[in-house]
Amino acid sequence: MSETTAILSTFAKDIHSGLSSNPKCLSSKYFYDETGDQLFQTIMGLEEYYLTRSEFEIFDQQKKEILKSFLGEDTSFNLVELGAGDGTKTKVLLKYFVSQGVDFSYSPIDISQHVLDVLSEDLGESIPKLQVNAIQGDYFDALAKLNENHFQKEVVLFLGSNIGNFSNGSAPKFLTRLGDNLSTGDLLFIGFDLMKDPNVILSAYNDKLGVTKEFNINLLRRINKELGANFDLEGYEHFPTYNPITGETKSHLVSNKAQEVFIKATGETYSFDAWEAIHTEVSQKYSLKMIHQFAEQAGFKVIKNFTDKNNFYVDALWEKI
Ligand code: AVI
Numbered sequence: 001m002s003e004t005t006a007i008l009s010t011f012a013k014d015i016h017s018g019l020s021s022n023p024k025c026l027s028s029k030y031f032y033d034e035t036g037d038q039l040f041q042t043i044m045g046l047e048e049y050y051l052t053r054s055e056f057e058i059f060d061q062q063k064k065e066i067l068k069s070f071l072g073e074d075t076s077f078n079l080v081e082l083g084a085g086d087g088t089k090t091k092v093l094l095k096y097f098v099s100q101g102v103d104f105s106y107s108p109i110d111i112s113q114h115v116l117d118v119l120s121e122d123l124g125e126s127i128p129k130l131q132v133n134a135i136q137g138d139y140f141d142a143l144a145k146l147n148e149n150h151f152q153k154e155v156v157l158f159l160g161s162n163i164g165n166f167s168n169g170s171a172p173k174f175l176t177r178l179g180d181n182l183s184t185g186d187l188l189f190i191g192f193d194l195m196k197d198p199n200v201i202l203s204a205y206n207d208k209l210g211v212t213k214e215f216n217i218n219l220l221r222r223i224n225k226e227l228g229a230n231f232d233l234e235g236y237e238h239f240p241t242y243n244p245i246t247g248e249t250k251s252h253l254v255s256n257k258a259q260e261v262f263i264k265a266t267g268e269t270y271s272f273d274a275w276e277a278i279h280t281e282v283s284q285k286y287s288l289k290m291i292h293q294f295a296e297q298a299g300f301k302v303i304k305n306f307t308d309k310n311n312f313y314v315d316a317l318w319e320k321i
Contacts, residue, residue: 011226035221069317076102104131154183175295193283217236238252238253256275258272
């Protein structure tokens with residue numbers, strides 16, 4: 001990178017390093033600017049995107065059994081949610097728990113204070129009796145903070161198949177670190193998207209309205225806007241793939257011509273050959289066997305798997321050993 005760009009944001013550094021690697025890659029964590037958040041909200045309501053619907057069905061149809069498993073032998077717990085978002089699905093559980101008079105509090109953790117403010121206000125109106133203790137920050141810092149005055153069982157929610165966006169190497173590390181921040185007997189309730197008909201999976205990442213394509217391309221729009229780049233947004237094709245052997249679903253942006261891009265923030269020009277791809281996202285699909293191995297590796301015991309009627313998705317309940 002040129003000298004003028006010695007002081008760079010992490011965003012600019014990551015984009016530079018991704019576009020300088022071979023093959024080129026960009027991290028999906030940068031999808032979520034305001035437009036990206038809105039596009040993802042739209043994706044969750046799409047016909048082809050079965051993930052959100054499946055998890056909603058599990059909560060709605062099995063809330064009684066879920067509550068029983070969360071309580072176990074105890075009479076109370078603290079429900080902690082990592083990356084709470086707008087809490088739409090979680091609300092099904094929260095409302096039910098409150099209606100049953102369960103002794104619990106809810107601690108959503110999110111990196112964005114704005115997300116937490118909106119969620120807390122919404123919950124204050126829709127479930128006034130709910131005790132909310134929102135924590136802004138990094139998941140692990142927040143969990144450590146919670147552990148300081150830990151006297152109740154913790155039930156940690158990590159929903160929406162967010163674990164699928166970790167690379168295969170980093171997912172077990174993340175789960176192990178999560179376990180290190182919990183005490184014996186604490187629970188983890190985690191959503192995994194299951195392997196299924198490859199055509200169903202591919203359609204979920206290539207919807208006919210083109211919202212997922214827009215979501216992927218928006219990453220280039222964001223780089224143009226925030227880092228002063230000149231990506232030609234028409235110059236890239238959205239191309240998802242699914243590998244039924246490994247379960248990896250990958251999204252790519254494929255350059256449809258030889259072209260160059262200049263990014264002001266890095267002071268560099270990046271060249272693309274015709275049909276050269278940028279890998280932008282992994283959305284891992286799992287078998288139950290893979291999930292059980294994860295639990296074991298990370299120091300958890302599998303308590304129960306809650307699946308939807310199609311067996312598309314599983315919310316797995318694990319106990320820290
Ligand atoms: C947030 N995450 C679980 C979504 C997924 O399915 O991997 C993001 C997404 N990417 C394309 N469509 C939805």
